[in-house]
Amino acid sequence: MVYAENADTFPHIVRGPLHFRTKPSKSIGMDSKALRHTLGNFATGVCVITVPDPDHVDGHVLGMTANSFSSISLDPPLVQWCIDNKAHRYAVYAEAPRFGINILSGAQGELSRRFARHNAHIVPEEKLVREDNPLRLRDVVGYLACETYDTRTLGDHLVIIGRVTDFDADPGQSGLTFFRGRYGHIGTDT
Numbered sequence: 001m002v003y004a005e006n007a008d009t010f011p012h013i014v015r016g017p018l019h020f021r022t023k024p025s026k027s028i029g030m031d032s033k034a035l036r037h038t039l040g041n042f043a044t045g046v047c048v049i050t051v052p053d054p055d056h057v058d059g060h061v062l063g064m065t066a067n068s069f070s071s072i073s074l075d076p077p078l079v080q081w082c083i084d085n086k087a088h089r090y091a092v093y094a095e096a097p098r099f100g101i102n103i104l105s106g107a108q109g110e111l112s113r114r115f116a117r118h119n120a121h122i123v124p125e126e127k128l129v130r131e132d133n134p135l136r137l138r139d140v141v142g143y144l145a146c147e148t149y150d151t152r153t154l155g156d157h158l159v160i161i162g163r164v165t166d167f168d169a170d171p172g173q174s175g176l177t178f179f180r181g182r183y184g185h186i187g188t189d190t
């Protein structure tokens with residue numbers, strides 16, 4: 001990461017054998033609950049990251065709610081999200097060669113709650129995903145199809161970087177937001 005090149009400016013970053021790594025929060029005396037609380041003051045959108053379910057035949061998909069998503073680069077087109085090392089679904093997401101990023105609309109708060117639960121898997125009969133693309137949820141504000149480009153463990157999360165292979169957006173809908181632990185929506189009324 002670029003900002004890690006100057007370790008004097010960023011003393012919480014230390015040089016590891018192969019790359020920069022962060023010190024565990026305890027070693028710099030941080031209260032991680034208070035840190036989490038402070039980070040929650042950054043308003044985000046909400047995504048559901050979809051991957052094929054490796055335990056089932058085609059058409060079965062796993063979804064996970066995430067708000068760590070952000071863009072990285074336009075050329076090449078790269079985006080990222082992070083998964084908690086302790087997530088039950090960790091191995092599936094860490095090893096998936098491709099994944100979908102579904103940006104939820106203001107009307108999709110219930111989907112966000114559902115996919116924040118254990119083993120939230122989608123069966124084809126639900127008709128929750130589009131027929132032309134099983135990784136794409138219906139009625140989302142935006143969708144990005146990604147190939148896994150790189151992964152890197154940093155602290156207690158795995159950063160998953162995707163190369164965007166397809167995308168589109170529906171400007172007619174509001175977006176779901178997450179701020180201080182609460183859902184809201186922004187943009188066009190739904």
Ligand SMILES: Cc1cc2nc3c(=O)[nH]c(=O)nc-3n(C[C@H](O)[C@H](O)[C@H](O)COP(=O)(O)O)c2cc1C
Pocket residue numbers: 046064065066067068069081082083084086087088089090112113115116117118119178
């Ligand atoms: C609004 C919201 C955003 C979330 N963002 C992330 C995230 O970016 N990364 C992550 O690992 N978990 C995130 N979670 C938690 C996951 O959705 C999931 O509940 C958790 O990782 C447990 O997964 P497991 O059932 O596989 O153990 C978020 C949950 C909510 C409600």
